[in-house]
Amino acid sequence: MKHLRPLNLKAARIDQSASLLEEDVVALQQQPPKPHIPMGCTLSFSPGWEVDAGGGTAGLCQPVERDIYDCYVTCFWPVQVPDHVNYSPDWAANCAVATKDWRNLDLVFP
Amino acid sequence: MTSMTALASGRYRRGELHEFQASGQPFVYLVSAGAIFALDEGANAALRRLDETELSHGELVQALIDGGYARQDAEELIRELLFVQGIVSDTVRQAVTPGPRTPPADFPLQALVLNITNQCNLACTYCYEFGADKIATPQGKPKYMTLDTAKGSVDFLLQSSAGRQAVHITFFGGETLMNFKLLREVVLYASAQAAAQDRAITFSLTTNATLLTDEIIAFLSDKEIGVTVSMDGPPDLQDRHRVYKSGKGSYAVIEPRLRKLIAGHRTRAITARVTLTNGVTDVVRIYRHLKDDLGFHEVGFAPVTNSGERDYMIDDNGMDTVLAQFHELADEWLEYALRGQMHGFTNVSETIGELIQGVNKSHPCGAGLGLLGVSPSGDLSPCHRFTDADTHTLGHISTGLDSEKREDFLSRGHVSAKYECSTCWARPLCAGGCHHEAFVRYGDTGHANLHYCDWIREWTDTCLRIYGALSVQNPQFLERFAARKGLS
Numbered sequence: 001m002k003h004l005r006p007l008n009l010k011a012a013r014i015d016q017s018a019s020l021l022e023e024d025v026v027a028l029q030q031q032p033p034k035p036h037i038p039m040g041c042t043l044s045f046s047p048g049w050e051v052d053a054g055g056g057t058a059g060l061c062q063p064v065e066r067d068i069y070d071c072y073v074t075c076f077w078p079v080q081v082p083d084h085v086n087y088s089p090d091w092a093a094n095c096a097v098a099t100k101d102w103r104n105l106d107l108v109f110p
Numbered sequence: 111m112t113s114m115t116a117l118a119s120g121r122y123r124r125g126e127l128h129e130f131q132a133s134g135q136p137f138v139y140l141v142s143a144g145a146i147f148a149l150d151e152g153a154n155a156a157l158r159r160l161d162e163t164e165l166s167h168g169e170l171v172q173a174l175i176d177g178g179y180a181r182q183d184a185e186e187l188i189r190e191l192l193f194v195q196g197i198v199s200d201t202v203r204q205a206v207t208p209g210p211r212t213p214p215a216d217f218p219l220q221a222l223v224l225n226i227t228n229q230c231n232l233a234c235t236y237c238y239e240f241g242a243d244k245i246a247t248p249q250g251k252p253k254y255m256t257l258d259t260a261k262g263s264v265d266f267l268l269q270s271s272a273g274r275q276a277v278h279i280t281f282f283g284g285e286t287l288m289n290f291k292l293l294r295e296v297v298l299y300a301s302a303q304a305a306a307q308d309r310a311i312t313f314s315l316t317t318n319a320t321l322l323t324d325e326i327i328a329f330l331s332d333k334e335i336g337v338t339v340s341m342d343g344p345p346d347l348q349d350r351h352r353v354y355k356s357g358k359g360s361y362a363v364i365e366p367r368l369r370k371l372i373a374g375h376r377t378r379a380i381t382a383r384v385t386l387t388n389g390v391t392d393v394v395r396i397y398r399h400l401k402d403d404l405g406f407h408e409v410g411f412a413p414v415t416n417s418g419e420r421d422y423m424i425d426d427n428g429m430d431t432v433l434a435q436f437h438e439l440a441d442e443w444l445e446y447a448l449r450g451q452m453h454g455f456t457n458v459s460e461t462i463g464e465l466i467q468g469v470n471k472s473h474p475c476g477a478g479l480g481l482l483g484v485s486p487s488g489d490l491s492p493c494h495r496f497t498d499a500d501t502h503t504l505g506h507i508s509t510g511l512d513s514e515k516r517e518d519f520l521s522r523g524h525v526s527a528k529y530e531c532s533t534c535w536a537r538p539l540c541a542g543g544c545h546h547e548a549f550v551r552y553g554d555t556g557h558a559n560l561h562y563c564d565w566i567r568e569w570t571d572t573c574l575r576i577y578g579a580l581s582v583q584n585p586q587f588l589e590r591f592a593a594r595k596g597l598s
Contacts, residue, residue, distance in 0.1 A: 001190045003153040007137070007581045010468020011145035018193050 063099050082108040120201030121164040122188070124157060127196055128535040130571060132578025139574055142195055144470035144538035146577065152179060153196070156187045160197060215513065219270040220277060220480035223494040224263055226255045226292050227284040228486055232318050233355040236387055236414045236422045238495060239284070243417045243550045246498040254289050255486040257296075259507065263484045264300040266507040268307065277304070281315035282483075282494045290326055297333050316340060316383070318352070320360055322367040324374070331375040338381045339368065339406070343396035351387060351422065365404075372405045379407040381456065386413045386432055387422040393435035401454045410456030411436075415547045418561065429565060437572060444576045447587050452594075461573040464539055466592045471525065471541040478504065478519045478545075482511070492519055492555075495546035502555075519545075522556025530558045536570045 006015040037043065037053035040061040052059040071081045072092055082088035087108075094104035128139040136149045138157075149157070152174070159165060159173045167188065174184035191197040228248050230240065239246055252259075264279070271277045279300060281293050297313055304311035314336035330337060341364065342348045349359025372380050382400045386393070393411060400409045413432070416423045424432065439455045446453035453459070473479060477492040484490060485497045488507045496502040504519065505512035525531050525541040534540070542548070543559030543566070551561065580588050 001193075003150045003187050003190050004138075004194060004196070005148040005150070007146040007148055007577070008144075008466055008468040010143050010470070011140075011147050013468075014140075014143060014145050014194055018190070021193070 068098060068105075120199040121166050122160060122170055122192075122197045122199055123164045124160050125191075125195040125198045126535065128571070128574070129157070130574050130578060132575045133582040135578065135582060137574070137578045137581075138196060139535065140194055140196065141535045141538060142470075144468040145194070146465065146468065146574070146581075147194065147196075148578070148581065152183060152187045153191060155179070156184075156191055157196065164200070216272075217479055218273050219267055219482065220274060220476065221280065222263055222267045222278075223280045223282050223481065223483045223497075224255065224260065224296070225282050225284065225483060225485050225494055225497040226260065226286060226289040226296075227253060228498055229253050229288055230283060230285040230318075231288060231320060231354070232285065232360055233353060235351045235353070236385060236416070236420070238415050238546070238550070239497075242420060243415070245496070245501070245546075245549065247500045248498045251498060252486045255292060255484075255488075257292060259484075259486070259488040260292055260296045261299055262488060262507045264296065264303055266510070267300075268303060268309070270511070274309075276310040276312065278312050278314070280494070281313070282497075283316075285321065286315050286317050287321035287326065290321070294329060297329075297335070301333075312336075314338065314378075318360065319364040319367050319371070322364075322371055324370065327371050327374045330371075331377050334377040336378040336381075337371065337375060338383050339364075339371075340383050340385070341368075341400070342384055342387075342390055343392070344399040344403075347390045347392065347396060350390060351385075368404055381408040381410065382406045384409065384411045386411055386424060386428075388424055388428060391424060391428045391431045391435075393432055394438055397439055397455065406454065408454045408456045408459065410460070415544070415550055417550055433565065433568065436569065440572050440576060444579060447576070447580055447591075448584050450584065450587055450590075452591075457569075458573060458576065461539065461570065462577060462588075462591065463595045465573060465577050466588060466595075468538075470538040473520065473523050473525065474541040474543050474545065478516055478523070492545060495544075502549075519555060522554065524556075527556055528558040530560060530563070534563065534567070536563075536567045539570055540566045 001015055001018050004015075006012045039052070039059055042050040042052055042060055050060055051057060057063075068081055069092065072084050082091040084091065091108060092105065095101040126141040128141060130137050130139065136154045138147050138149060139145075140147065155177055156170065156174060159170060159177075165173065170188060171181065171184045174187065175181055179187070188197070192199070228239070228246070228251075230237075233240065235241060238244065267277055267279065279296070281296075283289075286293065293315070300311050300313075313333065315330075316338045317340070319339045319341065329335075340352075342350070342352055345359065345361040348361040348364075352360050354360065382404075384396055384400070390396075396411075397409050400406045411432075413424050413429070414420075414422060436457065439453075440458050443453040443455050443458040475481070475493070477483075477496075481493060482490050482504065483492065483494040483497050484507060487498075489498070489503045490505045490507060490511060491497050491499065491502050492504060502519075503512075504515050521527060523542070523545050525537055528542040531537045531540075531542050542557075543562055545555040548557040548559050549555045551557070551559065577588070
């Protein structure tokens with residue numbers, strides 16, 4: 001820690017755990033020193049919210065739009081998208097490539 | 111995301127901490143941990159903003175920016191203070207850490223206090239074992255420990271201390287040396303048993319010094335047995351309470367023996383333990399006599415344990431005198447330490463040792479945990495002060511520890527069970543104070559010793575300021591002190 005100087009053994013242990021924590025959790029887009037994130041990867045797994053280490057979406061290994069199929073087909077986030085299992089088995093039938101055909105995806109009203 | 115941050119930060123206020131100044135610099139003692147930190151200007155500034163009021167994250171950041179700190183510095187200051195709980199947020203609920211109600215069942219013993227006799231050749235008027243406030247019920251029980259019981263105790267200690275490389279035996283009484291013959295046998299037996307297990311065992315004893323002989327002194331020195339002498343000071347003070355049954359004072363008897371002991375016993379520190387009573391409050395004069403005239407290495411003081419109704423107890427005026435003189439010796443302790451020298455005032459040394467470690471006690475002492483007392487009959491008790499008291503027996507060396515009784519004793523004595531302690535910043539070191547003192551005063555070992563609270567807080571603050579001053583002016587001394595006490 002920078003502003004608190006440990007003076008006894010217990011304080012030294014707290015200081016040590018603070019330094020471990022600093023290395024453990026970092027903001028993706030924090031200003032220098034930046035954490036190393038391989039190009040193409042994201043550490044944010046919220047569908048539609050992925051960004052790469054630069055804060056953009058262009059360098060990701062899959063387009064964010066691809067997520068919608070994971071949500072749809074596997075139903076892991078059925079609140080956000082039509083439910084493939086229960087009431088909208090054909091929702092994505094007209095959308096072969098999401099980046100090109102996304103306009104064919106329609107709203108559904110379960 | 112912005113809204114999440116605001117939600118998480120809530121309003122900040124000062125955490126549970128005790129601030130103090132030393133050598134013109136600010137420090138904090140963090141109560142939840144027993145940790146000591148030096149604050150830089152920024153950390154101090156952040157705490158000052160929260161002296162009178164609670165602030166939101168944004169308000170505190172802005173206040174620090176207004177005070178000349180960069181935003182990033184302000185954020186970092188807050189993060190660090192939050193991490194150590196120097197400041198806390200009202201929306202982040204502290205994890206509740208209830209005290210363990212029971213210690214681990216296999217908590218290994220570290221030390222036994224063997225009361226090798228409950229007989230004494232003196233009749234000190236304030237004695238907790240024989241005086242008006244006694245709790246011992248020795249009627250019909252053995253007066254002297256037998257060799258069988260003593261050996262059984264040694265075996266019990268070695269069996270019950272699994273995992274510890276070194277264990278300790280303290281000999282106690284009564285007057286310990288009235289059973290020196292047994293003491294010698296026990297030292298030889300215990301040393302041999304420990305050596306056979308490739309373990310170490312150390313010894314100490316407490317005595318009134320009236321029965322010391324050249325032969326005994328040579329044995330104590332040879333076997334590296336630590337010696338604590340109970341005595342109250344120069345003749346006029348010693349002879350006020352520490353008397354024979356005839357009323358005759360004991361100073362003249364012990365003085366030549368003490369000089370021989372201190373000259374002849376070179377392997378361990380020889381310490382004096384002074385009981386302060388009404389009229390025996392002249393701490394500095396007592397210290398000078400014991401340290402400078404007689405040559406004790408260390409001298410420690412404690413007010414007499416009593417029910418609060420005895421004529422020998424110290425009244426509030428007496429305690430003020432005692433504290434004023436404690437401070438005089440504490441200043442001297444610091445002067446010595448700044449010069450790199452050890453001072454013999456135990457009351458400071460002990461606390462500094464605990465502050466170096468940052469102890470945070472669940473119980474005021476090791477009684478019933480790593481330490482037990484053994485009566486002449488072999489009954490186990492939380493410590494020597496409960497020896498022979500039927501109401502506090504915790505089993506017998508032949509049948510082992512009564513885990514139910516021990517659990518009751520430790521549950522009562524746990525600091526979290528003492529309501530008054532929950533808001534006191536000195537609780538990591540005090541934990542409510544002596545179980546025995548509490549029982550004599552309040553009839554419950556689990557009662558906080560409320561008659562000492564102000565005194566304990568003031569004394570702990572004094573020792574913290576000594577610690578702070580040393581960390582600034584002579585940090586090497588603290589390191590050497592820790593190494594010498596085996597703390598690092």
